[in-house]
Amino acid sequence: MMKVFAITNQKGGVGKTTSAVNLAASLAVRHQRVLLIDLDPQGNATTGSGIDKSRLPRSVYHVLIGQAGVLDAAQYSPGAGYAVLPANRELAGAEVELVDMPNREFQLRRALTACENDYDLVLIDCPPALNMLTVNGLVAASKVLIPMQCEYYALEGLSDLVQTIKRVRHHLNPQLEIEGLLRTMFDPRNQLAQQVAAQLQHHFGAKLYRTVIPRNVRLAEAPSHGKAAMHYDASSRGALAYQDLADELLQRLASP
Amino acid sequence: MMKVFAITNQKGGVGKTTSAVNLAASLAVRHQRVLLIDLDPQGNATTGSGIDKSRLPRSVYHVLIGQAGVLDAAQYSPGAGYAVLPANRELAGAEVELVDMPNREFQLRRALTACENDYDLVLIDCPPALNMLTVNGLVAASKVLIPMQCEYYALEGLSDLVQTIKRVRHHLNPQLEIEGLLRTMFDPRNQLAQQVAAQLQHHFGAKLYRTVIPRNVRLAEAPSHGKAAMHYDASSRGALAYQDLADELLQRLASP
Ligand SMILES: Nc1ncnc2c1ncn2[C@@H]1O[C@H](COP(=O)(O)OP(=O)(O)OP(=O)(O)O)[C@@H](O)[C@H]1O
Numbered sequence A, B: 001m002m003k004v005f006a007i008t009n010q011k012g013g014v015g016k017t018t019s020a021v022n023l024a025a026s027l028a029v030r031h032q033r034v035l036l037i038d039l040d041p042q043g044n045a046t047t048g049s050g051i052d053k054s055r056l057p058r059s060v061y062h063v064l065i066g067q068a069g070v071l072d073a074a075q076y077s078p079g080a081g082y083a084v085l086p087a088n089r090e091l092a093g094a095e096v097e098l099v100d101m102p103n104r105e106f107q108l109r110r111a112l113t114a115c116e117n118d119y120d121l122v123l124i125d126c127p128p129a130l131n132m133l134t135v136n137g138l139v140a141a142s143k144v145l146i147p148m149q150c151e152y153y154a155l156e157g158l159s160d161l162v163q164t165i166k167r168v169r170h171h172l173n174p175q176l177e178i179e180g181l182l183r184t185m186f187d188p189r190n191q192l193a194q195q196v197a198a199q200l201q202h203h204f205g206a207k208l209y210r211t212v213i214p215r216n217v218r219l220a221e222a223p224s225h226g227k228a229a230m231h232y233d234a235s236s237r238g239a240l241a242y243q244d245l246a247d248e249l250l251q252r253l254a255s256p
């Protein structure tokens, strides 16, 4: 049974793309058939996976407007063993085009029904907004993974995000649930980070992943090589943390 | 002559809001009459300036849809001496409502003509997207300040941003120009940051502000107190850097 995760947080720069790419790579080496969907017109997950976004014959844009299937548009991330449904700036056009479509929120979900038997796990990297692209991601998914930088503005935005997830569950996708919150760029010496982490623990309890992603420069360097950190510097703290996360995620799926 | 700056970069988390709030406070103590416009439904510049976004009688949303003037909706940031045109989640609705309006890109610009004599400087904090809200900011402005985290994904997005600015200048606002690029969260020990900074120097030359904002935890702590860093910890490296930036900005305006 294919599991679909939306990786989302409208707060910018909290590690959505970094989590999506590194988790995809870590799950692939654990013999999962993984599809990473880039739902951000920035196309960071696409280039972070080593795919040239300026030369895409087909992209997620064509899938959303019904001109291509997922399997025609997906490409393999070289050397990483997972598939990517790529994106580029063209995707920004879909936001406006979707507004007038019937069932506009279901476009991605419907496209994914055709590949139920092709992947074990689908990860959707969402843009930093609560817009029609993110809603498509939340309707296509059954689980939400929320990357959280432990700082004030990110904490402030969490209630808007939780509200949006509740609304999508109520009106569009009853099976949607928050699978977990992931602490990213975490610096344990930083008092603010500890205070915010304590609040997350208090409000979300067991939904907080045990795995914490530390601030680690290797995670910021790897994208310029078009690779996940495990293929750039496998023994780095950043790469190892995402390997731990993959294990934790698979354990949760195995024993819900 | 009122000068309007758009503070924008569609890459998330690069320091747009932090720059807008701290620059506004630093310019205010230099006897400038400053208006900070929060154009992001996240409302971070609003709360970062000590204003409760859940109790806004009027906001930038009402201004954009023509139901209120700037002067009725603006409030003063307590103790900081600058005015804020506040935002909250309601603003997300304007994006859709603007799509069908005639002159939709000019809504903010037209609203600002009524207060030409009330402010010396207007700073517009844009959301992490190249959407109708950001376009309104770029049409209302004559200058663009681009906060830049010196990392790969932020560098990758710069060409899309420059293209968008060129298109707005060509079709909607001939006076729009890039005033400068601001290096934010800069850690000089980080080789990646140095490499990216060298590329910025090469491509943008004198448009790169001399002032560099260091990574400084006080800048991340201040928003939880609803204050700019200069009112939270005036001697911190972050607060001092934004004071330097205010000087540099005023020098550039004085001798173009
Ligand atoms: N744990 C980490 N340690 C150090 N750097 C990191 C870490 N995670 C992410 N980064 C870097 O921080 C920046 C922001 O991360 P990323 O782009 O993944 O966030 P995002 O939430 O996807 O941003 P956006 O909102 O623009 O989509 C990137 O330059 C990335 O390389």
Ligand SMILES: Nc1ncnc2c1ncn2[C@@H]1O[C@H](COP(=O)(O)OP(=O)(O)OP(=O)(O)O)[C@@H](O)[C@H]1O
Pocket (backbone or CB within 6 Å): A010, A011, A012, A013, A128, A151, A152, A153, A154, B011, B012, B013, B014, B015, B016, B017, B018, B019, B040, B044, B126, B127, B128, B184, B185, B186, B213, B214, B215, B216, B217, B219, B220, B221, B223, B238
């Ligand atoms: N120079 C700095 N040193 C340390 N932390 C910083 C610095 N500048 C910003 N921050 C922190 O980094 C995070 C991102 O900054 P900020 O929210 O200002 O970026 P943004 O570009 O406005 O994000 P968004 O794309 O979501 O609007 C915030 O938690 C902020 O407090």
Ligand SMILES: [Mg+2]
Pocket (backbone or CB within 6 Å): A016, A017, A018, A040, A044, A125, A126
């Ligand atoms: Mg991203």
Ligand SMILES: [Mg+2]
Pocket (backbone or CB within 6 Å): B016, B017, B018, B040, B044, B126, B127
């Ligand atoms: Mg912001």
